[in-house]
Amino acid sequence: MDPWHAPWGNGRHETRAEAAAEARTPEPERQPEQEPQPGPEGPGSPDLPAAAEPQPSAQAHSPSSPAPAAASRTAPTHRHSAHSPWHVAREAAAGAVDGPLEAAAVALGPEALGRVLAGALTALTDLPSFDTSAMDGWAVSGPGPWRVTAPSSLAPAATAGILAGQAPARPLPDGHAIRIATGARIPPGASAVLRSEHGETVQAADGGVLLSAPGGAPPGQDIRPRGQECRNGDQLLPPGTPVTPAVLGLAAAAGYDELWTYRRPVVEILVLGDELLHSGLPHEGRIRDALGPMLAPWLHALGAETIGPRHLADDEGVLYEAIASSTADVVITTGGTAAGPVDHVHPALHRLGAELLVDGVQVRPGHPMLLARLDPADGSTPRGRSAKRAARSARSPRTPRHLVGLPGNPLAAVSGLLTLAEPLLGTLSGRMRPEPRRVRLADGVHGHPHDTRLVPVACRTDEKGGVVASPLHFNGPAMLRGIAAADALAVIPPGGAAEGEPAALLGLPWSPAATNPYLATTPDTGATGGRA
Ligand SMILES: Nc1nc2c(c(=O)[nH]1)N[C@H]1C(S)=C(S)[C@@H](COP(=O)(O)OP(=O)(O)OC[C@H]3O[C@@H](n4cnc5c(N)ncnc54)[C@H](O)[C@@H]3O)O[C@H]1N2
Numbered sequence: 001m002d003p004w005h006a007p008w009g010n011g012r013h014e015t016r017a018e019a020a021a022e023a024r025t026p027e028p029e030r031q032p033e034q035e036p037q038p039g040p041e042g043p044g045s046p047d048l049p050a051a052a053e054p055q056p057s058a059q060a061h062s063p064s065s066p067a068p069a070a071a072s073r074t075a076p077t078h079r080h081s082a083h084s085p086w087h088v089a090r091e092a093a094a095g096a097v098d099g100p101l102e103a104a105a106v107a108l109g110p111e112a113l114g115r116v117l118a119g120a121l122t123a124l125t126d127l128p129s130f131d132t133s134a135m136d137g138w139a140v141s142g143p144g145p146w147r148v149t150a151p152s153s154l155a156p157a158a159t160a161g162i163l164a165g166q167a168p169a170r171p172l173p174d175g176h177a178i179r180i181a182t183g184a185r186i187p188p189g190a191s192a193v194l195r196s197e198h199g200e201t202v203q204a205a206d207g208g209v210l211l212s213a214p215g216g217a218p219p220g221q222d223i224r225p226r227g228q229e230c231r232n233g234d235q236l237l238p239p240g241t242p243v244t245p246a247v248l249g250l251a252a253a254a255g256y257d258e259l260w261t262y263r264r265p266v267v268e269i270l271v272l273g274d275e276l277l278h279s280g281l282p283h284e285g286r287i288r289d290a291l292g293p294m295l296a297p298w299l300h301a302l303g304a305e306t307i308g309p310r311h312l313a314d315d316e317g318v319l320y321e322a323i324a325s326s327t328a329d330v331v332i333t334t335g336g337t338a339a340g341p342v343d344h345v346h347p348a349l350h351r352l353g354a355e356l357l358v359d360g361v362q363v364r365p366g367h368p369m370l371l372a373r374l375d376p377a378d379g380s381t382p383r384g385r386s387a388k389r390a391a392r393s394a395r396s397p398r399t400p401r402h403l404v405g406l407p408g409n410p411l412a413a414v415s416g417l418l419t420l421a422e423p424l425l426g427t428l429s430g431r432m433r434p435e436p437r438r439v440r441l442a443d444g445v446h447g448h449p450h451d452t453r454l455v456p457v458a459c460r461t462d463e464k465g466g467v468v469a470s471p472l473h474f475n476g477p478a479m480l481r482g483i484a485a486a487d488a489l490a491v492i493p494p495g496g497a498a499e500g501e502p503a504a505l506l507g508l509p510w511s512p513a514a515t516n517p518y519l520a521t522t523p524d525t526g527a528t529g530g531r532a
C-alpha cells in the first residue's frame with residue numbers, strides 16, 4: 001500500500017490542520033509529559049527548580065553502558081553566562097565561513113536542483129524570441145472581413161495552417177487571414193489573432209472563403225510580442241537564488257544548457273546515544289532515534305548533501321575518530337552536548353583542537369547547542385587528522401570544516417538546527433538570506449526572563465484576511481508533536497510576547513508560511529530582538 005495513504009492507528013486520517021488544532025487545544029490530563037508551561041508569574045521549564053527540569057542525560061542513558069573516562073567528572077557546571085544571545089549565535093554561524101563553497105557549471109537537471117545560482121541568471125535571448133500566436137485561430141491583417149489564404153501560400157510546409165515551429169516566409173497581405181496554431185510564429189504583416197471560436201467563415205461568390213468577426217480584431221490581440229517577458233541580457237534572477245524546478249524551466253526557456261552554481265555543502269550526521277533504537281517500540285528504558293530519520297531530509301531541504309546518519313556508541317574515542325576522519329564540510333552530532341557522564345562532544349572537540357565558536361546559546365529549548373571550527377583558520381592540518389585524510393577531502397582548502405553539536409532532546413535539536421546549522425549552511429551554499437517575516441500572535445506566549453524561546457506555531461488567515469500565528473502546545477524540549485503540526489517556529493524574545501504582538505518566524509522548509517513575501521505579514525523591523 002502507498003505509505004502516504006496507509007491509515008494510521010485507528011485508520012482515520014488526521015490532517016495537518018487537525019493535528020495543529022489538536023496541539024492548540026490540549027487536554028491537560030493527556031499530556032502529562034509536556035514540559036511545564038510558563039505561568040503568568042514567569043517562564044516554565046528554563047528556570048524551574050531542578051525537579052522540573054528535563055532529566056539530566058545521565059539518567060537517560062543506558063545503565064548498561066557505563067561512562068568510561070568522563071565518569072569521574074564533577075557535576076555539570078552551569079555555563080549559562082558564557083552562552084551567546086540567540087541572534088548573536090545565528091550571526092556567528094552565518095559568519096563562521098567567509099563565503100560559499102566552490103562554484104561549477106552543472107547541467108540543467110536534477111544535479112542542479114537545490115544548488116544556488118553563483119551568478120545572475122541573465123536572459124540569453126528575447127522571450128518570446130519571436131511574435132507568437134497566443135491562441136488557435138487565424139492571423140489576420142487589418143480590419144475584417146478577411147479573405148482566408150491557403151496556408152501553403154505563406155509557408156510551403158503549412159498545409160494545416162501555420163503550426164508552432166514553422167516559419168512563415170512571406171508576409172500576410174492586408175485584408176487576408178490564415179489559419180494559425182498557439183505558439184506559431186506570427187507572419188509578417190499580421191495585425192492580430194482571431195480565436196477560432198470568435199470567427200465565422202462563409203463561402204464567397206468567387207469560391208474563396210471569407211472570415212468575419214462580430215467583435216473585430218483590434219491590433220495586437222492575442223499576439224505575444226517578441227521580448228514581452230524579457231530582452232536578451234535582462235537579469236531574470238539574482239545570484240543566491242536556489243535552483244527550484246521552476247528555475248530549471250526558466251533557465252531552459254532562456255537558452256541555458258547548464259547553470260553556474262555553488263557546490264552543495266556535505267553534512268555528515270553522527271547520532272549519539274546507546275539508548276537509541278532504530279526500529280520497533282521503545283522498551284526497557286530505550287527509546288527510538290527520532291533525529292536520524294528527521295535530519296537528513298531536513299538538511300536536503302536546506303540544500304545540503306548528507307552522509308549518514310551514522311549511529312555511534314557513547315564512546316569518546318569512537319566519536320573522536322568519526323569527527324577526525326570525516327571529509328564532510330559540516331559534521332552534525334546529536335546528543336552528548338551537555339556535561340553528563342557520557343556526553344563526549346566537548347571532550348572530543350578539545351582533543352581535536354577544535355575552536356568553539358559558539359558554546360551554548362541563550363535559547364529555549366536547545367541551550368547546550370554548540371558550533372566549532374574543526375580545522376585551523378590558517379589552513380594547517382588539524383590535530384588528529386592525517387595528511388592522507390586531509391588530501392582525501394574534496395573541500396576547498398579555503399573553507400574549514402565545522403561541527404554543529406545539537407542537543408539530544410528532539411525539539412532542542414530542531415532549535416539547534418535552525419539556530420546554527422541553517423545559517424552556516426546558508427552561507428556555505430550561497431543562499432540569499434530569506435527576509436525575516438513577522439506575524440501577529442493569536443495568543444500571548446510567556447517568555448524566559450533572559451533567553452529567547454522558539455515556539456512551534458501554526459499560521460492561519462484571520463477574519464480580516466491577515467495571517468496570524470497560533471502558538472502550539474506540546475512544545476517541550478523532548479516533544480516533536482507541536483513542531484510536526486507547525487508551519488514555523490516563532491521567536492519569542494526574553495520576557496515573552498502578548499496576544500496580537502508581531503513575532504519573527506523561522507520557516508520550516510515544507511511550509512512557506514514564514515517566508516512567503518506574498519502573505520500579508522508584517523515586515524521585520526528587528527525591533528524586539530527577533531532577528532531571524
Ligand atoms: N545538569 C544539567 N543537565 C542537563 C542540562 C543542564 O543545563 N544541566 N540541560 C538539559 C538540556 S536542556 C538538554 S537539551 C540536554 C542536552 O543533553 P545532550 O545534548 O547531552 O543530550 P543527551 O543527554 O544525549 O540526550 C538528552 C535527551 O535526549 C534524548 N535523545 C538523545 N538523542 C536522541 C535521538 N536521536 N532521538 C530521540 N531522543 C534522543 C536522550 O535519550 C535524552 O533523553 O541535557 C539536559 N541535561
Ligand code: MOO
Nearest residue numbers: 365366367412477
Ligand atoms: O531544554 Mo534543552 O533546552 O531541551 O535544550
